[in-house]
Amino acid sequence: xxxxxxxxxxxxxxxxxxxxxxxxxxxxxxxxxxxxxxxxxxxxxxxxxxxxxxxxxxxxxxxxxxxxxxxxxxxxxxxxxxxxxxxxxxxxxxxxxxxxxxxxxxxxxxxxxxxxxxxxxxxxxxxxxxxxxxxxxxxxxxxxxxxxxxxxxxxxxxxxxxxxxxxxxxxxxxxxxxxxxxxxxxxxxxxxxxxxxxxxxxxxxxxxxxxxxxxxxxxxxxxxxxxxxxxxxxxxxxxxxxxxxxxxxxxxxxxxxxxxxxxxxxxxxxxxxxxxxxxxxxxxxxxxxxxxxxxxxxxxxxxxxxxxxxxxxxxxxxxxxxxxxxxxxxxxxxxxxxxxxxx
Amino acid sequence: xxxxxxxxxxxxxxxxxxxxxxxxxxxxxxxxxxxxxxxxxxxxxxxxxxxxxxxxxxxxxxxxxxxxxxxxxxxxxxxxxxxxxxxxxxxxxxxxxxxxxxxxxxxxxxxxxxxxxxxxxxxxxxxxxxxxxxxxxxxxxxxxxxxxxxxxxxxxxxxxxxxxxxxxxxxxxxxxxxxxxxxxxxxxxxxxxxxxxxxxxxxxxxxxxxxxxxxxxxxxxxxxxxxxxxxxxxxxxxxxxxxxxxxxxxxxxxxxxxxxxxxxxxxxxxxxxxxxxxxxxxxxxxxxxxxxxxxxxxxxxxxxxxxxxxxxxxxxxxxxxxxxxxxxxxxxxxxxxxxxxxxxxxxxxxxxxxxxxxxxxxxxxxxxxxxxxxxxxxxxxxxxxxxxxxxxxxxxxxxxxxxxxxxxxxxxxxxxxxxxxxxxxxxxxxxxxxxxxxxxxxxxxxxxxxxxxxxxxxxxxxxxxxxxxxxxxxxxxxxxxxxxxxxxxxxxxxxxxxxxxxxxxxxxxxxxxxxxxxxxxxxxxxxxxxxxxxxxxxxxxxxxxxxxxxxxxxxxxxxxxxxxxxxxxxxxxxxxxxxxxxxxxxxxxxx
Numbered sequence: 001x002x003x004x005x006x007x008x009x010x011x012x013x014x015x016x017x018x019x020x021x022x023x024x025x026x027x028x029x030x031x032x033x034x035x036x037x038x039x040x041x042x043x044x045x046x047x048x049x050x051x052x053x054x055x056x057x058x059x060x061x062x063x064x065x066x067x068x069x070x071x072x073x074x075x076x077x078x079x080x081x082x083x084x085x086x087x088x089x090x091x092x093x094x095x096x097x098x099x100x101x102x103x104x105x106x107x108x109x110x111x112x113x114x115x116x117x118x119x120x121x122x123x124x125x126x127x128x129x130x131x132x133x134x135x136x137x138x139x140x141x142x143x144x145x146x147x148x149x150x151x152x153x154x155x156x157x158x159x160x161x162x163x164x165x166x167x168x169x170x171x172x173x174x175x176x177x178x179x180x181x182x183x184x185x186x187x188x189x190x191x192x193x194x195x196x197x198x199x200x201x202x203x204x205x206x207x208x209x210x211x212x213x214x215x216x217x218x219x220x221x222x223x224x225x226x227x228x229x230x231x232x233x234x235x236x237x238x239x240x241x242x243x244x245x246x247x248x249x250x251x252x253x254x255x256x257x258x259x260x261x262x263x264x265x266x267x268x269x270x271x272x273x274x275x276x277x278x279x280x281x282x283x284x285x286x287x288x289x290x291x292x293x294x295x296x297x298x299x300x301x302x303x304x305x306x307x308x309x310x311x312x313x314x315x316x317x318x319x320x321x322x323x324x325x326x327x328x329x330x331x332x333x334x335x336x337x338x339x340x341x342x343x
Numbered sequence: 344x345x346x347x348x349x350x351x352x353x354x355x356x357x358x359x360x361x362x363x364x365x366x367x368x369x370x371x372x373x374x375x376x377x378x379x380x381x382x383x384x385x386x387x388x389x390x391x392x393x394x395x396x397x398x399x400x401x402x403x404x405x406x407x408x409x410x411x412x413x414x415x416x417x418x419x420x421x422x423x424x425x426x427x428x429x430x431x432x433x434x435x436x437x438x439x440x441x442x443x444x445x446x447x448x449x450x451x452x453x454x455x456x457x458x459x460x461x462x463x464x465x466x467x468x469x470x471x472x473x474x475x476x477x478x479x480x481x482x483x484x485x486x487x488x489x490x491x492x493x494x495x496x497x498x499x500x501x502x503x504x505x506x507x508x509x510x511x512x513x514x515x516x517x518x519x520x521x522x523x524x525x526x527x528x529x530x531x532x533x534x535x536x537x538x539x540x541x542x543x544x545x546x547x548x549x550x551x552x553x554x555x556x557x558x559x560x561x562x563x564x565x566x567x568x569x570x571x572x573x574x575x576x577x578x579x580x581x582x583x584x585x586x587x588x589x590x591x592x593x594x595x596x597x598x599x600x601x602x603x604x605x606x607x608x609x610x611x612x613x614x615x616x617x618x619x620x621x622x623x624x625x626x627x628x629x630x631x632x633x634x635x636x637x638x639x640x641x642x643x644x645x646x647x648x649x650x651x652x653x654x655x656x657x658x659x660x661x662x663x664x665x666x667x668x669x670x671x672x673x674x675x676x677x678x679x680x681x682x683x684x685x686x687x688x689x690x691x692x693x694x695x696x697x698x699x700x701x702x703x704x705x706x707x708x709x710x711x712x713x714x715x716x717x718x719x720x721x722x723x724x725x726x727x728x729x730x731x732x733x734x735x736x737x738x739x740x741x742x743x744x745x746x747x748x749x750x751x752x753x754x755x756x757x758x759x760x761x762x763x764x765x766x767x768x769x770x771x772x773x774x775x776x777x778x779x780x781x782x783x784x785x786x787x788x789x790x791x792x793x794x795x796x797x798x799x800x801x802x803x804x805x806x807x808x809x810x811x812x813x814x815x816x817x818x819x820x821x822x823x824x825x826x827x828x829x830x831x832x833x834x835x836x837x838x839x840x841x842x843x844x845x846x847x848x849x850x851x852x853x854x855x856x857x858x859x860x861x862x863x864x865x866x867x868x869x870x871x872x873x874x875x876x877x878x879x880x881x882x883x884x885x886x887x888x889x890x891x892x893x894x895x896x897x898x899x900x901x902x903x904x905x906x907x908x909x910x911x912x913x914x915x916x917x918x919x920x921x922x923x924x925x926x927x928x929x930x931x932x933x934x
Contacts, residue, residue, distance in 0.1 A: 031801040038409050039489055062488030069486060098402035098571040099486065108587060167625050172632030174651065180634075181625040183589055187393070187618070187634060287620045289588020297398065 005327060012319050017084070023311045024080050027304060034096050034302035035063040035072065070096060083308065092312075093305035095298075102309045105294065110276065112184065113283075113290035117275045119210045124217035131218065132225025136260075137252060139230060147222075155219035163212050163285045171208070179208040182287040209286045213279050224267075229260040265328050272321035273314045386905060388595075390920035391614040391927040395626045395638035399587060399619055402571035405527045406479055406487040412617075417527075419593055419615065419916065420463075421576035424454050424473065425524025429909045432717070432826055434521060435606060438468065438528050438577070442520065449515035449865065452523050456506045460600045462530040463581045468600075470502045475531035477510070478540045481548045484555065484563030493522055499545050517865050518829060533575050535562055579610035579916070591617040611905075611919035613928050630658070636900040637915070642704040645896045658898040663908045665895045666823040668710050669777065670887040671768070671784070672847040677815050678757045679766060684742040686885040690728040691735035692787050699891050702779045707891040712878045713830060715823040715892075717910040719867075720874040725882050736791060746792055753792040765794040766815035769808060772799040777818040780890065810842040817846075823892065825911045827870075830877070831858045834886075849886040902926065 039062065067073045071082065086093060092102040131151065135144040171181035180186070184205050193201070232238065233256055241251045276291055283292035291310065298306035400413035405421050408414070426437040434442060438460055443452040460468040477500045479485055496519070499511040512519050531538070539562040548559070574582050579601060580593040593615040601607035618635060620626040627644055629635050631654065640649060640660070649660065673680040673689065680686055695709045710716075711725040744753045744764060753764040768785070770777045781797040788795045795816075800808065808814055821833065832838055835858045838845035857877045864870045881887075897913055899906050902924040905917045920926070 031803050033803050036803060036806065062492050065483070065488040066486070069484075094568075099407075099568050100402075100571055164624055167622070167628055171625070171628050172634075173628035174631065174648075174653075177632050181628040181632075182618070182620040182622070182634075185589070187590070187616070285622050285625065287588065287622060287625060289586075289619075293588060293621070301401075 005323075008323050008326070012323070015319060016315060019315045020084070020308070020312055021080065023315070024083065024308065025076070027307055027311075028076050028079075032302045034070075034304065035066045037302055038066060038096075039063055087312065092309040095306050096303045097298075097301055097306075102305045105306060106291065106309060106313065109289060109291050109294050112288060113292065114275055116206065116210060116213065116279070116282075116288070116290060119206065120213040120217075120279075121271065121274075123210060123214040124221060127214070128218045128221035129225055132222040133229060133252070133257070135222065135226040136229035136233065139226075148226075151219035151222055154215045157216070159212060159216065159281050160285070162215075163282060166208055166212065167285070180205050184288055209279075209282050209288060213282050221267075224263065225260065228263045229256060232256045232260045262329075266325050270318075270321065272324070273317035276313060276317060384904060384921065386609070386611050386917075386919040387922050388611050388919070389613055389922060389928065390902075390925040391616055391636075392612050392903065392915060392918065393616045393618060393634065393636045393927075394915070395630070395635050396591070396617040396619050397621060397623070397626075399585075400591070403574045403582065403585070404566075404570045405529065405574060405576070406485060406490055407567060407571075409489045416582075416591060416593065416615075416617065417574060418578075419580035419610075420574045420578045420582055421527040421529070422460075422578050423525050423527050424456075425520070427826060427911075429911060429914055432910060434524055437607065438473075439524070443523065445520070449519075450512045451509055452512065452519065453503070453507060453509045454523070456508065458506060459604070460577055461598075462533070462577045463575050463596050463598075464530070464533070465598065466530060466532055468528060468530070468577050470504070470506050470508045472528050472531045473508050473526065474500055474502055475535060475540060476526050476529045478543060478545065478548065479529065479534065479566065480526070481545055482540070482559060482563055482566075483548060483552050484560060484567075486563075486567045497523070497545065515865075516862055517870070518827060518862075521826065528577060530575060530577075534566060534570060537562075579608065580615060583614070588619055590619060608916050610916060612915075615915070630898060636903060638898060640896045640898055642706050642896075645706065646704050649898060654898075657901060659901055659906070660896055660898050661906060661908050661913060662706065662894045662896045663912045664708070664715075665893050665912070666715050666825050667820050668713065668823055668892045669780070669818065669820040669890040671780075671890065672814075672817045672819060672887050673885075674812060674815055674817075674847055675850070675886055676812070676848045677766070678762055679764060680815070682742050683884050684738045685744075686888070687728070688735035688738040688742075690885050690888040691731045691738070692791065693784055693888050693890070694730040694787065695890055696730065698780055698783060702776055702783070703891065703893055706896065707893040709891050710889045712881055712889060713821065713823065713833070714828055714874065714878060715825060715910075717825070718828065720828060720871050722875045722878040725878055728885075728888075732787070732791060739791075751792060752794050763794070764792065765796075767796045767798055768816045768818060769798050769800055769805060769814045770818045771802045771805040773802075774818075776893075781818055809846050812846060812848065828874070829862060830874075831862060834858060834877075834881070847886055849884070851880055851884060854880050 064073070071079060074082075083093070090103075092106075094100060095102050095105060128151075131147055135148060138144050166179075167181045169175045170178045173181075184202065186201050186205075189198070189201055238251060238256060241255050242248075246255075279290075280292040280296045282288065283290045284296055287293075294306065295310045297303075298310070396412050396415075398412060400408065400416060401410050402408045403413055403417060403420075405417050408417070422438050424437065424439040425434045425442065427433065428435050436442060436457075438456060440455045440457050443454045445452055454473070456468070456470050456473060458467075462468055462472075477494070477497065480487060480491055480494055481497070483491075485491075496513040496516065497510055498513055500508060502508055510523050539558040543556075543559060547556075572585055577600065579596055579599045581596045583592040583594045585591045595610050595613050599610065602609065618629070620629060620635075623641055623644065626635065626638050627640070627648065630638050645660070645662075649658070671689070671693070673686050675681060675686075680689075699705060699707045699709060709727075711727055712722065714721045739753065742755070744755045746753050748754060750763075754761055755764070756762070768781045770781050778797065778799065781795075785795045785797055805817075809817060809819070832844045834845060834849055834854060836845065836850040836852075836855050837843070839848040839850060854877055857873045857880075861870055861873045861877075864873065895912065899913075902920050903918050904921065905919050906913060907917065
């Protein structure tokens with residue numbers, strides 16, 4: 001087991017380098033130029049890209065100066081090597097936008113995104129697991145078909161559309177004002193509010209984004225659950241359990257449920273990076289200052305150091321997630337025994 | 344003067360490449376010269392203004408920031424030597440006592456600085472701070488290359504006494520006063536606490552970057568890094584807080600030096616809050632439910648969704664010109680477009696009025712030249728090329744175009760070769776307005792036997808093609824100067840070479856002479872005369888088909904008074920709220 005884990009860990013190094021190299025190249029090969037964007041007045045301005053041409057020659061020189069200041073005038077492979085070197089000292093560099101440490105920018109936004117993602121994961125699991133169980137225990141019943149259909153309809157609803165509809169119809173304006181349309185706290189939110197008031201305010205703001213982030217996850221997870229549970233239900237030991245007169249509830253919850261959760265362990269691999277990945281769409285539509293929004297804005301501004309840092313963090317988390325779920329599988333399912341096979 | 348007005352003051356021409364979602368800035372309805380009057384009554388202090396911002400500013404360092412969100416905020420925090428009267432657009436003193444004394448050879452500008460101004464931390468403002476500011480701008484390691492280009496011709500600056508500063512300039516140029524007057528005065532003790540630039544001269548700063556002293560390097564390093572989110576100046580509003588992705592807050596400085604001073608802006612609102620909402624739909628909903636006091640509407644929001652009685656009773660909409668114009672640039676060296684008759688014909692084929700109605704939702708106005716209509720230089724007598732395909736066809740016939748081979752496409756003999764009338768219009772991808780203009784024109788031209796194709800390119804690639812003149816026709820925009828224009832960079836023939844801004848290669852000897860003379864002319868009346876003639880030349884040559892100027896629409900909560908549409912748009916420093924209507928905060932005791 002230990003040697004297997006070590007081998008996997010070592011394998012992660014070339015994988016990591018490959019992943020970041022490809023990411024680096026994709027980013028650089030994509031059209032767009034951070035220096036030209038800055039010359040144009042950045043993205044904060046409403047008019048987007050454009051270039052001041054009053055003294056075009058001078059502006060070109062200014063752009064060149066700016067590039068030199070950020071090392072963008074060097075060959076791409078040198079830039080990558082430098083980036084990798086800095087990474088080993090955990091230095092993600094400084095943002096092109098404001099010269100602030102990229103690491104601090106990320107750390108500042110982690111709590112927001114983790115909170116949203118954790119809540120949404122909870123909602124997905126709390127709804128999808130019982131839904132899948134119901135479908136598996138009542139296969140092909142009307143209830144099964146209706147819930148399955150509903151889950152798939154939700155899966156098919158585009159998030160952008162749903163979120164915009166929600167904002168227009170239930171977030172104030174000309175229709176109902178049930179939830180706030182933007183942000184994570186009221187304008188007058190103060191740290192000295194009593195705890196319950198802070199909680200109420202946050203819950204009110206978080207409800208809609210979390211719900212919207214969750215609805216399209218119901219279909220997938222409930223289908224996984226249904227399938228794995230049906231498989232377990234058809235096995236002999238379930239027959240035995242029933243035959244020896246166990247209550248159906250006990251059969252389902254004690255024997256079937258636990259066994260059918262094993263495949264769900266592999267899902268962990270995607271949960272870990274997902275926690276930090278952030279929902280670009282929801283964070284952007286609801287003006288939530290999380291990592292998704294940061295990533296989106298950084299890509300638009302061609303803020304290479306920030307984009308690369310976010311990319312690296314999620315690559316590392318994905319690799320760790322895969323490793324953990326592989327290791328966990330061998331823990332929950334003793335039939336999988338990597339270590340021994342190696343010997 | 345704020346960084347916002349920098350660009351205007353320096354008559355910066357901006358190649359505007361709007362992207363679709365953000366096209367919102369430039370739109371509106373109404374006529375060009377109507378300026379609305381502010382409400383009568385005596386302004387009172389108190390209340391807050393909650394404004395909308397689509398994104399966080401990149402940073403709030405007045406020299407290194409180069410984005411519009413930041414400029415809007417920084418104009419309340421920093422002040423410059425001179426400012427502009429918002430109505431007449433004339434230069435007037437702010438941190439200086441008066442406009443500068445200019446030497447006879449027009450190469451030395453001497454400013455006297457007022458003795459009663461101080462920074463927000465109470466430190467008095469003096470010539471040392473002005474001198475420091477120009478040094479910081481000129482320091483090649485400070486991350487402000489885009490600002491520095493305007494100060495290329497400043498060769499020296501020295502203090503004559505504690506409150507008098509003299510700038511030396513390479514060559515006479517009438518806009519130098521505006522450039523120098525636009526320097527934001529930064530507190531030296533705050534931005535350079537170690538006084539590292541004390542003995543540095545502007546000449547020292549002209550050395551190559553690797554020969555600069557360690558002190559200069561350290562200063563630049565600190566300056567670039569440590570002042571991104573903590574601006575401090577002498578203006579009426581102090582920076583209070585910036586919660587990333589949520590809001591930025593400015594607070595009226597109760598100790599502001601300018602209270603009651605004649606000719607200095609008086610602030611009334613206690614706070615400005617900028618709520619950052621990335622999504623225009625969410626912002627409008629927030630506005631309607633009282634979470635915002637003011638926002639820019641996009642054309643669709645203006646047309647639909649803000650017309651209800653309830654909306655009108657709570658908000659007043661203002662529309663005003665966003666001073667930049669769109670145009671179709673004809674490559675003047677292209678075999679087809681070399682002939683001015685052809686270019687004129689193309690303008691006759693372009694139904695610009697209809698484009699304003701249908702593409703801009705009526706939020707704009709057709710223009711015939713590059714000068715902003717509020718400027719005295721603007722020539723009202725310019726001939727208007729109204730949509731007239733018949734005239735266009737006549738002109739083409741005169742130029743020798745006809746369908747001689749009957750293939751449905753006009754042809755002509757150019758340089759001894761038969762050339763069919765086919766060309767390509769390039770637009771930058773994502774700009775729906777420009778794409779629509781190109782498509783409408785393409786459709787119109789097809790009726791007259793002209794085959795135009797429309798090609799969308801990503802902005803950087805598009806720009807690269809423009810720079811090397813790899814195009815037949817392009818759709819682009821320029822900023823129009825609200826202040827004294829200088830069109831030299833765009834129209835002088837010298838700028839056609841070397842990737843200059845005269846990308847369509849317009850060459851006219853008389854225009855060249857006017858443009859040169861104009862820059863050295865210090866008499867405004869003569870400058871106006873020169874530019875009227877210049878506009879007539881452009882009108883006759885039609886190097887561009889000038890399209891339109893768009894308008895912006897803002898909705899402002901009705902409790903706010905003093906809102907006025909000015910040549911430069913809305914100006915919230917003048918806004919106030921009558922005490923009974925005040926919504927936020929407790930009124931501060933009178934100042």
